[in-house]
Amino acid sequence: MDQPADRTDSGEPEQQTLFEWADTAPAQTVDGTFRHSPQARRMLDVREVYAEPAALDSPRGRQIMARLPGVRVTEVASHWQIPSLHGNDGNIGRWARTKTETLVLGVKHKLVTRPNGRSADWIAPGASNGCAMACAYCYVPRRKGYANPITLFTNIEAIVAHVRRHVHARGPKTEPNQCDPKAWVYDIGENGDCSVDALVSDNTADLVAAFRHLPTAKASFATKFVNPDLLALDPRGRTRVRFSVMPADDARLLDIRTTPVPERIAAAADFLDAGYEVHFNLSPVVLRPGWERDWADLLTHLDDVLPTRVKDQAAAEIIMLTHNQALHEVNLGWHPRAEDLLWQPEIQETKRSQNGALNVRYALETKQRSLVRLRHLLSAHAPWLRIRYAF
Numbered sequence: 373m374d375q376p377a378d379r380t381d382s383g384e385p386e387q388q389t390l391f392e393w394a395d396t397a398p399a400q401t402v403d404g405t406f407r408h409s410p411q412a413r414r415m416l417d418v419r420e421v422y423a424e425p426a427a428l429d430s431p432r433g434r435q436i437m438a439r440l441p442g443v444r445v446t447e448v449a450s451h452w453q454i455p456s457l458h459g460n461d462g463n464i465g466r467w468a469r470t471k472t473e474t475l476v477l478g479v480k481h482k483l484v485t486r487p488n489g490r491s492a493d494w495i496a497p498g499a500s501n502g503c504a505m506a507c508a509y510c511y512v513p514r515r516k517g518y519a520n521p522i523t524l525f526t527n528i529e530a531i532v533a534h535v536r537r538h539v540h541a542r543g544p545k546t547e548p549n550q551c552d553p554k555a556w557v558y559d560i561g562e563n564g565d566c567s568v569d570a571l572v573s574d575n576t577a578d579l580v581a582a583f584r585h586l587p588t589a590k591a592s593f594a595t596k597f598v599n600p601d602l603l604a605l606d607p608r609g610r611t612r613v614r615f616s617v618m619p620a621d622d623a624r625l626l627d628i629r630t631t632p633v634p635e636r637i638a639a640a641a642d643f644l645d646a647g648y649e650v651h652f653n654l655s656p657v658v659l660r661p662g663w664e665r666d667w668a669d670l671l672t673h674l675d676d677v678l679p680t681r682v683k684d685q686a687a688a689e690i691i692m693l694t695h696n697q698a699l700h701e702v703n704l705g706w707h708p709r710a711e712d713l714l715w716q717p718e719i720q721e722t723k724r725s726q727n728g729a730l731n732v733r734y735a736l737e738t739k740q741r742s743l744v745r746l747r748h749l750l751s752a753h754a755p756w757l758r759i760r761y762a763f
């Protein structure tokens with residue numbers, strides 16, 4: 373159990389073997405979609421589905437299962453309670469395999485849009501929970517255990533109808549704010565990565581299509597995965613993609629199973645040309661010896677490779693690392709080297725969150741000093757990159 377099954381001989385987790393540079397040439401498939409390419413299958417190669425009966429009976433559930441012929445299905449009473457899947461202890465040894473090979477289908481019963489005000493005006497009820505990628509700092513799947521693979525919610529019509537009603541009830545945005553000057557921004561991917569979800573379901577496509585016809589609002593999601601199939605969704609400016617970026621050395625250690633950062637940056641112009649607004653998340657910022665030099669290099673790279681049309685509309689969020697004591701302990705079981713970077717008690721402080729978890733953040737003074745420094749780096753190396761907010 374000390375060593376995950378998916379480690380390479382070098383002792384590194386499998387990210388390095390998932391998306392080597394040579395692997396990332398544009399995928400060619402018979403039907404022209406990325407989702408059927410070898411690269412896509414290395415991210416998600418579903419061998420087992422756990423599903424609520426109502427999810428299996430739904431049109432979206434049937435569509436997903438039709439794309440997974442021969443895959444074993446286990447019916448479950450609730451997507452929240454799958455003892456053989458959730459929790460961390462039994463999954464540490466097969467961490468990435470669980471994320472690659474397992475899919476959960478459920479029905480989202482509580483449809484609530486929550487106010488946010490930082491990255492987005494509103495957090496929409498997400499169409500998924502969990503992720504096939506395995507970033508070492510990820511808080512997303514904590515309620516099901518950190519090994520949580522993707523749960524797709526199949527009642528997408530209800531989710532879209534709820535969001536539409538919420539947008540219509542707001543009316544036009546009359547005051548610009550840091551989220552957007554004109555549109556109400558709805559985060560549609562709080563608990564997962566919409567780009568990966570789109571490998572197995574049309575939930576992301578349906579949300580992008582819905583916002584296409586909502587002129588007072590805009591969808592927004594952060595992603596660490598370049599899925600070229602999203603280029604065909606025709607968002608007409610009503611969906612903002614936020615590519616998360618961090619220095620390549622940090623990403624190699626922390627952003628397990630994701631698309632390499634240079635690839636994410638290289639995709640920005642294609643997404644803009646396909647009708648998306650393209651922003652960047654500078655996140656998480658991890659403090660370590662040499663962090664300023666490496667962030668300066670990353671910002672210089674952005675400045676060097678991004679075309680003017682991307683720069684002209686870009687904005688960024690800066691998010692300093694937040695970690696968590698429980699996640700720290702889990703990571704020590706499958707990827708302890710990540711904790712050398714993430715767990716630095718001498719410059720971090722703990723705070724108990726509302727749900728009782730012990731969260732770990734950089735001490736206030738350290739954080740503020742680092743944010744000032746990062747703003748200076750932005751002014752020097754990427755002055756066109758407007759900061760929407762820093763946290």
Ligand code: SF4
Nearest residue numbers: 503505506507510564
């Ligand atoms: S891509 Fe996002 S949701 Fe997926 S593991 Fe990384 S941080 Fe979590």
